[in-house]
Amino acid sequence: MRIDLHTHSSVSDGTDIPEILVRNAAAAGLDVIALTDHDTFDGWNAAVAAGRDHGLTVVGGVEISTGLRGAAVHLLGYLPDPNFGPLVAELDRIRAHRNDRLTAIIDRLNRVDVHITQQDVLAVASGASSLGRPHVADALVARGYVRNRGEAFDNWLAEGGPAFVPKYAPPTAEAIALVRHAGGVAVLAHPWGRSSRRVLTPRALEDLAGAGLAGLEVDHDDHEQADRDELRALAADLGLIVTGSSDHHGTGKIGHELGRYTTAPEQYELLLDIAGRTPADAGRAEQAGETSGGAA
Numbered sequence: 001m002r003i004d005l006h007t008h009s010s011v012s013d014g015t016d017i018p019e020i021l022v023r024n025a026a027a028a029g030l031d032v033i034a035l036t037d038h039d040t041f042d043g044w045n046a047a048v049a050a051g052r053d054h055g056l057t058v059v060g061g062v063e064i065s066t067g068l069r070g071a072a073v074h075l076l077g078y079l080p081d082p083n084f085g086p087l088v089a090e091l092d093r094i095r096a097h098r099n100d101r102l103t104a105i106i107d108r109l110n111r112v113d114v115h116i117t118q119q120d121v122l123a124v125a126s127g128a129s130s131l132g133r134p135h136v137a138d139a140l141v142a143r144g145y146v147r148n149r150g151e152a153f154d155n156w157l158a159e160g161g162p163a164f165v166p167k168y169a170p171p172t173a174e175a176i177a178l179v180r181h182a183g184g185v186a187v188l189a190h191p192w193g194r195s196s197r198r199v200l201t202p203r204a205l206e207d208l209a210g211a212g213l214a215g216l217e218v219d220h221d222d223h224e225q226a227d228r229d230e231l232r233a234l235a236a237d238l239g240l241i242v243t244g245s246s247d248h249h250g251t252g253k254i255g256h257e258l259g260r261y262t263t264a265p266e267q268y269e270l271l272l273d274i275a276g277r278t279p280a281d282a283g284r285a286e287q288a289g290e291t292s293g294g295a296a
């Protein structure tokens, strides 16, 4: 069984629509993927249906933008009830702020003589419910300013860059509580990646475990081998599940090919168990109500 628990579609900042993402996952020999678009469930229905066509289990997930002591921390939520009001309301709020932030980012770009418009961004973000910097990067590519997303982040969009604008994010512990109250399983995405490493100290991980965190994404491109060894040991100490995933974004992020890292079947089963599911019914997603906002 090959299991990849972190993927993005064009419903957020991946480059493939959910149907194509799932088809590619099946072609890559995966048996299970989780669709974990940023701050939205809008891809679930299409992905689960495509999974049925391709004989692949699609686990409904979400990657929630949270904040801890001023740093961005990404929280994966697996199998929450997509109609649980408080969680839906918080995701709506995050996406609304993403829209406002887009205008601020474009203003800052214009001030440094980089001329793209809101329309340019919406044109490259068709189908996205959750708008972010990668869409701005795609618009900069379309306008000929840079060759790829990475260059756009390096020049303007990364933290500390001339067009960086922070975004609204609920506290990590609060997001963990929301995921749990929605019946889901909370796992920290790439805890020692770029921005979150500074704040996710062993002590902070212990606190979050106490707040209901269920697992750590250990095997991920953002982690060196030494980080993985250390995180695995911390997970064992704290009784946390260990996952491994690609964080695939289509062609939007080089190196993150589907199945690049995978989750061990027994860890996956522990995760499902917390959500009250078995491998046989893991792909039975509640119908997610489509939300408003984004480029739609």
Ligand code: AMP
Pocket: 013, 038, 131, 132, 133, 134, 149, 150, 153, 154, 167, 249, 252, 253
């Ligand atoms: P945002 O959600 O708007 O804050 O944008 C963050 C997203 O940008 C992350 O989820 C990554 O997928 C993407 N990202 C961050 N840095 C890079 C980079 N250097 N190249 C491509 N994508 C990136």
Ligand code: FE
Pocket: 008, 013, 038, 249
């Ligand atoms: Fe992303």
Ligand code: FE
Pocket: 063, 074, 189, 190
């Ligand atoms: Fe992330």
Ligand code: ZN
Pocket: 006, 008, 063, 189, 247
């Ligand atoms: Zn991700």
